[in-house]
Amino acid sequence: MTKPETLAALDRAALSPAEARELFRDGLVTPTAGWAGGYAQANLIIVPKAQAFDVLLFAQRNPKSCPILGVLDAGETSGPLLAGGDIRTDVPRYTVYVNGEKTADPTDITDYWRDDLVTFIVGCSFTFEAALQEGGIRIAHIDQGTNVPMYRTSVRCEPAGEMSGPLVVSMRPVPASQVADAVRITSRYPAVHGAPVHVGNPAEIGIADLGRPDFGDPVDIPAGHLPVFWACGVTPQAAVMESKPTLAIGHAPGHMLITDARDSAYLVP
Amino acid sequence: MTKPETLAALDRAALSPAEARELFRDGLVTPTAGWAGGYAQANLIIVPKAQAFDVLLFAQRNPKSCPILGVLDAGETSGPLLAGGDIRTDVPRYTVYVNGEKTADPTDITDYWRDDLVTFIVGCSFTFEAALQEGGIRIAHIDQGTNVPMYRTSVRCEPAGEMSGPLVVSMRPVPASQVADAVRITSRYPAVHGAPVHVGNPAEIGIADLGRPDFGDPVDIPAGHLPVFWACGVTPQAAVMESKPTLAIGHAPGHMLITDARDSAYLVP
Known part of the structure; x- marks a missing residue:
């Protein structure tokens, strides 16, 4: 591809996944929301082979937070x-x-690479955000140009071997009149976290202050909106922090792998 | 439960899963189609821990044939x-x-049991058969009181480590006017094989003679009906036969584990 003279001139949404990956490979560092429109972005968790069964089983037991794409x-x-x-x-x-x-x-993790590292590519809720917008639901963190707010909850994941930890969720404020639409639309994307795990009462899942997310940036919750919570692909990183494998590598929150899979490949009837 | 005096007196569909399992534990041997109505039946594949990652990864890479329920x-x-x-x-x-x-x-596999054996419980298409019947689609092998016909195909599964093998399918004849309904209904059950993998041309997937299934019993295909093929949970056993782990244990085809999960738990919107 021809490199743009400046990042500002770049039409991020129009890039192919391969073009976006090439820019990142060449050193560009940026959150990826809005890049390569129509293509699925993904979370990463990379562990030594000795921990791989536990991670894969953890994902199987916690499919809403850890939907494995590859x-x-x-x-x-x-x-x-x-x-x-x-x-x-x-x-x-x-x-x-x-x-x-x-x-x-x-x-770049070339210096950390080992031949026994297994890479898990995990679905990301960015995939259903375009469908929400198409359905007339505004996405606050996109409108505000910030990273989606993410929170550790008091909900424990199903453990698997040495992997255990809290469910991490992302939050989007939704007008009360559109909560049902948001559930209906996202439930059709089970491979990228699917339907919400909780609607409306953050205290019940151990979130004391929506204004202080554990990852990402806070967003305003306008009057008449409810906070809606979806399982988040940062969950395996939270489990890694509790379970302490000798080495694990994830993506930085919001800085995703842009895959060649179409968002539409993960739509169910 | 009170034991029926004779098997003939038994209302198989009305049993709870626990009651059915107790009968099998006590020595009753029978195919399980039609038992414990509304509850999900499942395929089994049991392997030593040393092979468990390969089996779980094989399942992740072949979700239509190997949907893991637990x-x-x-x-x-x-x-x-x-x-x-x-x-x-x-x-x-x-x-x-x-x-x-x-x-x-x-x-009974008590004599074969070892402390390193890992059990994979895999979804079974019996779960969507009630939904097909509810949708007005007759199931030939239920009408005929036989076991569903299953075939090895020439389609190769995605390999995983040492696990590789052919896709195994089950076949149900469906009237041409109802093929779309059969696809629509079963696609809503991705955890139990989901939509068909092939409609109408057995030769194309390496099935030479529908009258000679590799597992189960043949069924007639009436005029105006198309053979419709769904991925089958016997697939991991076919992979085990190719991949030759030291030990593996499955269910006998048609003789399933009756689980406590409701069929409806696997329905997606």
């Missing part, structure tokens, strides 16, 4: 979801955990 | 899908594979 075998750095790409370089920013502690947030 | 950790013999039950005794008949060869079809 798995790269131990040592593999590319696959059909990122044809011609490289999982070590093609995400704008990563998060590295050593023994459960966040130790770095590099823009 | 996993019992290494050595576990019960779980929420069979509350109070025992996976070693509660299925009417099992199939045991040693190095990929079928060596026995016992009615």
Whole structure:
């Protein structure tokens, strides 16, 4: 592709996934909301093979928060979801955990790579945001140009082997008259978190202050809107922080892998 | 429960899953179609922990044939899908594979049990048959009182580690005027094989003779009916026969685990 002279001139939504990945590989660092319209973005969790069964079973037991779109075998750095790409370089920013502690947030993980690392590519709710907008529901964090607010909850995931942790949710304010539409539309995308896990009462799931998200940025909740909560693909990273594998690598929240899969591939009847 | 004096007196559809499992535990051997109406029946595949990641990844990569409903950790013999039950005794008949060869079809696997065995509980198309009937579509093998016909195809599954093998399908003849209804209805049950994988041309998927199924019994295909093929939960057993783990245990085709999950739990909008 021809490189734009400035980032401002870039039509992010019109890029192909491969073009977007190439920009990130070449060093561009940015949240990815709104990029490569119509293509599915994804969360990452990368662990050594010794932990891979526990992670995959954790995902199977917690499908709303950890819907697996694809798995790269131990040592593999590319696959059909990122044809011609490289999982070590093609995400704008990563998060590295050593023994459960966040130790770095590099823009490239080539120096951390090992031949026993297994990559899990996990669905992201950005996929259903276009469908919500198409359905007439405004997305506050897109309107405000910020990262979606995410919260650790008091809801525990189903554990699997050594993996356990809290459910992490993303939140979007929805007018009371459109809550049913939001449920109906997102329930048709089970592979990217599906229907909400909770509507309207943050205290009940252990969220004390919506104004202080654990990840991302706060958004205003206008009068007449309810906070609606969807399971979030940051959940496996929260489990990694509790379960302390020797090494784990995720994406930085909001800085997703842009895959070659169409959003529409994950729509069910 | 009070034991019926004779099997003929038994109202199979009215039994609870726990009552049905108790009968099988006590030695009754029978195919399970029509038992415990409204409750999901399931395929089994049980392997040593050393093979468990490959089996789970194979299932993740082949979700139409291997939709996982639940996993019992290494050595576990019960779980929420069979509350109070025992996976070693509660299925009417099992199939045991040693190095990929079928060596026995016992009615109890207690003698084979090891503390490193992991049990995968896999969705079964019996779940959507009631919905098809409710939609006015007759099910030939139920009308004829036989086991559903199943075929190995020439379609290869996506491999995972050491697991690879052919897609196995079940077949139901459907009147041409109802094929669209059959697709629409079953597509709403993705956790139990979902929409058909093929309609109308068995030769194209390597089935030479519909009259000679690889598992189950043949059914007539009346004039004006098309053979419709759904992915089948016997697929992991076919992979086990190719991939030759030291030990694997499945259910005998048609002799399913009756779970405590409602069929309706697997319905998507």
